[in-house]
Amino acid sequence: MKMNRRRFLLGTTVVGGGLLLGYATTRPSKHQLANAALAGNEPPFLTTWLRIAPDNTVTVIVPHSEMGQGVLTALPMMAADELDADWDLVNVEQAPATDLFANGVLIKGFATSLGVSIPRFLDGMATSATMKVAEIMNMQITGGSSSVRFTGEQGMRVAGAAAREMLVKAAAARLGVPEAELTTRLSHVHHAATSRSLTYGELASDAALFEPAAYPVLKQPAQFTLMGKPIPRIDIPAKVDGTAAYGIDARLPGMLYAAVKTAPVFGSKLASVDSTAALQRRGVLRVVEMEDAVAVVADSYWRAKQALDAMPVSFASSANDAVSTQTIYAQYDQALQGELSEDVEAGDTAAAIVGAASVVEATYRVPFLAHAAMEPMNCTVHFHEGRCDVWTGTQDNLGIRGRVASIADMDENAVTVHAFYLGGGFGRRLPTSTNTIDQATRIAMLFDVPVKTVWSREDDMQQDYYRPAVTSRFRAAFDASGNVTAWENHYIGKNEPAEAAHTPYSIANQSIAYAESPTHVPFGAWRSVAHSQHTFFMESFVDELAHQAQQNPYQFRLNMLADKPRHAAVLRAAADRAGWERNLPAGHAQGIALQESFGSIVAQVAEVSITESGEVKVHRVTCAIDCGRAVNPDTVRSQAESGVIFGLTAALYGEITIDKGAVVQRNFNDYEMVRLQDSPEIDVVTIESGAALGGLGEPATPPIAAAVANAVYILTGQRVRELPMKNYRFTAVPTERV
Amino acid sequence: MARFRVNGSAHELDIEADMPLLWALRDELGLVGTKFGCGIASCGACTVQINGNAVRSCVTPVSAVEGADITTIEGLAVNAAGGLTAVQQAWIEHQVPQCGYCQSGMIMAVSALLAANPAPTDAEIDGAITNVCRCGTYPRIRTAIRSLTSTTA
Incomplete structure (x- = not known):
């Protein structure tokens, strides 16, 4: 699908003057409806992205969710830069959840026209059992590190540049001078020869009469005035004075609160509830029985939760009652003995292994992981007069609108989703992970007042959509000169993105294959998705090969990246900046790892020591990233820092185990996180390669586990083939350096 | 009856003595800047100041703050x-x-x-x-x- 911009980019004037610019998708009737709801008398068929008002303010409307990744700042920067707008006059609005702002189609189109495939896990939602394809096309999705890459690069910049050209045309007509004599700067059009200038606001209504260019001329990076600068994030002031509103903060007149207990064994059913005592407690109004859960509704969350915890509840036994982490791992091992599906097949791996001078084998595993976003899952729903309002923080407001409408059997247009800041997303708040929202909807359908359903931390820990546990089995072959001639990787469960288990290294014979081995544990997208497991596996195993070949792990990698100059440059940048293996304090060692994901290439060097009690201490992480070009360099840094710490928590502590069919871990006391005291110093190096923009929210997460484990090997001689590292007691031993 | 001051204002609430301060602040007083994170005093999202000391309000019953001066994020900058x-x-x-x-x-x-x-x-x-x-x-x-x-x- 090639996107024809001419058909989509539209500009028009508005009542009261000014210019509106945006994109139309292909559903005029729905747009008319949504537009009318949005602005009363604004023109139809328009996905408004830019509004220039007579008072010279510019409003940029952002159709993505802010979850800390800086999208509310980066996207407006991109539009305002091309527009040559005065940043101080730029306002930012969160797009409402109407079809008008559906970006699924747009993202797809943008990605396709860039020749980039969007992460298939976003696409995959179309086939998810809970969603209809029609609902998917209404995506307003924030995921796959896609907002800046697609909406920004192909949408915001084009809209800004087209509006600027229209303003110049209007000024040329007004001043009676050729367009070529006009310049734009800080929301003004200037005519230098006559020292005249007009504000964008003065020109906006005239500008709206011109047709936006289908292919406006975009700036070259040297011309950028905002992109590439560390512009302070617009959402931060509200996040330091307590006024930033998250879904859980919704407060409405007459609101009730629900606390829920869900079957601990996934898929099990509610068997019995004795609500007698609960209903006599202060503030309790009702006990709601659902298929696999029970809720207490009260006039305060705490009263609802107290009553729920005291209430006798039992769940039916199920076929999964005996499932444990051990049985799942045994099931995986068996699956890997069976028939495998091809991922990558190159050369003749079997022959290379047979004819090898030496063969190295290793099996790696990682456990299930929870998202553990700081804001516990919650959703407030109000059914009234044939309509429904929903207050929640989600990575896809439109998807949630569709979901609530389908559960309530209502027209989507009768459902309004009120957007909030997200207290963490990481994949947990995607529209394939709606168990909280489903419950909140079913509960609220029984009331005519708003009901806020709040999950406890324990509910979230035990009812997540988990990063799957994976086992990966490697074999590699060396020839007599110590070159790697074959790479075999058999792993469990093909997930997205499709290339996550592909090695970047130049190895002639490759056999990468997988076995599907489904479990009853629900799985979802977890920051960086399949890269989080496979990068640990692959970059640890490559390190094993380097040591086997008695080569320096950094040089060993470089030698196999001859045909990947961007990868090699990133690896070199990380090693150089970290001072690879130079001047390390006694008892410290460095490990290195590399991975490309979501269009960005990241290499990390971790400097590590072993504490007296045998634990891993990470002192410093150097993170080199090539994301093409940094739109907001400070956001690049903060997302890299964030990705490293997120991945480090998984490497050191993260472990969801299954016992008797249910999740064992309950809260932060047994699902520990990196905290300030074990947070390393993080040094971020950004490489401006000029390549197509890569994502930022996820790519820094994958490499860190292997970087740390590779350093641990140097310190201890022990190869970490299973995470998390808290399960080990390490002993530092001096080893020969290569 | 729970009595304490929040951000300089005196409050008298007809709530259970064992209701955690967190929920009294959020659901009874509407001060939602203080966040619920874990409910077991592990994560600190609910931290407020009681007589100047940082305290995790999710495990602090209102009975323990009788007569106390409580500052939340909403009141932190009052004199700044x-x-x-x-x-x-x-x-x-x-x-x-x-x-x-x-x-x-x-x-x-x-x-x-x-x-x-x-x-x-x-x-x-x-x-x-x-x-x-x-x-x-x-x-x-x-x-x-x-x-x-x-x-x-």
């Missing part, structure tokens, strides 16, 4: 010039928050620490600031704290 305290300004200067959900608790904990100990060592900072930030803003939190201690120490 420019509407923000030095800690809040440092948080903006160093662009600390990401999702921001834990930051009310972080700021309340850091403010209490620096009020009691204007020049903490790294070990003292680590010991006092045990709040969880899932976005991993720790490097910036440390930088922001250091920017305050180097000017006040």
Whole structure:
């Protein structure tokens, strides 16, 4: 699908003057409806992205969710830069959840026209059992590190540049001078020869009469005035004075609160509830029985939760009652003995292994992981007069609108989703992970007042959509000169993105294959998705090969990246900046790892020591990233820092185990996180390669586990083939350096 | 009847003695800047100041704060010039928050620490600031704290 911009980019004037610019998708009737709801008398068929008002303010409307990744700042920067707008006059609005702002189609189109495939896990939602394809096309999705890459690069910049050209045309007509004599700067059009200038606001209504260019001329990076600068994030002031509103903060007149207990064994059913005592407690109004859960509704969350915890509840036994982490791992091992599906097949791996001078084998595993976003899952729903309002923080407001409408059997247009800041997303708040929202909807359908359903931390820990546990089995072959001639990787469960288990290294014979081995544990997208497991596996195993070949792990990698100059440059940048293996304090060692994901290439060097009690201490992480070009360099840094710490928590502590069919871990006391005291110093190096923009929210997460484990090997001689590292007691031993 | 002062205002609430302060603040008084994170005093998202000390309100029953002076994020900057305290300004200067959900608790904990100990060592900072930030803003939190201690120490 090639996107024809001419058909989509539209500009028009508005009542009261000014210019509106945006994109139309292909559903005029729905747009008319949504537009009318949005602005009363604004023109139809328009996905408004830019509004220039007579008072010279510019409003940029952002159709993505802010979850800390800086999208509310980066996207407006991109539009305002091309527009040559005065940043101080730029306002930012969160797009409402109407079809008008559906970006699924747009993202797809943008990605396709860039020749980039969007992460298939976003696409995959179309086939998810809970969603209809029609609902998917209404995506307003924030995921796959896609907002800046697609909406920004192909949408915001084009809209800004087209509006600027229209303003110049209007000024040329007004001043009676050729367009070529006009310049734009800080929301003004200037005519230098006559020292005249007009504000964008003065020109906006005239500008709206011109047709936006289908292919406006975009700036070259040297011309950028905002992109590439560390512009302070617009959402931060509200996040330091307590006024930033998250879904859980919704407060409405007459609101009730629900606390829920869900079957601990996934898929099990509610068997019995004795609500007698609960209903006599202060503030309790009702006990709601659902298929696999029970809720207490009260006039305060705490009263609802107290009553729920005291209430006798039992769940039916199920076929999964005996499932444990051990049985799942045994099931995986068996699956890997069976028939495998091809991922990558190159050369003749079997022959290379047979004819090898030496063969190295290793099996790696990682456990299930929870998202553990700081804001516990919650959703407030109000059914009234044939309509429904929903207050929640989600990575896809439109998807949630569709979901609530389908559960309530209502027209989507009768459902309004009120957007909030997200207290963490990481994949947990995607529209394939709606168990909280489903419950909140079913509960609220029984009331005519708003009901806020709040999950406890324990509910979230035990009812997540988990990063799957994976086992990966490697074999590699060396020839007599110590070159790697074959790479075999058999792993469990093909997930997205499709290339996550592909090695970047130049190895002639490759056999990468997988076995599907489904479990009853629900799985979802977890920051960086399949890269989080496979990068640990692959970059640890490559390190094993380097040591086997008695080569320096950094040089060993470089030698196999001859045909990947961007990868090699990133690896070199990380090693150089970290001072690879130079001047390390006694008892410290460095490990290195590399991975490309979501269009960005990241290499990390971790400097590590072993504490007296045998634990891993990470002192410093150097993170080199090539994301093409940094739109907001400070956001690049903060997302890299964030990705490293997120991945480090998984490497050191993260472990969801299954016992008797249910999740064992309950809260932060047994699902520990990196905290300030074990947070390393993080040094971020950004490489401006000029390549197509890569994502930022996820790519820094994958490499860190292997970087740390590779350093641990140097310190201890022990190869970490299973995470998390808290399960080990390490002993530092001096080893020969290569 | 629970009686305490929040951000300078006296409150008298007809609530259970064992209701945690967190829920009294959020659901009874509508002060939702204080966040629910874990309910077991592990993550610190619910940190408020009670008579100037950082306290995790999710496990503090209102009976334990009878007559106390409570400060929440909403009241932290009441007497600050420019509407923000030095800690809040440092948080903006160093662009600390990401999702921001834990930051009310972080700021309340850091403010209490620096009020009691204007020049903490790294070990003292680590010991006092045990709040969880899932976005991993720790490097910036440390930088922001250091920017305050180097000017006040």
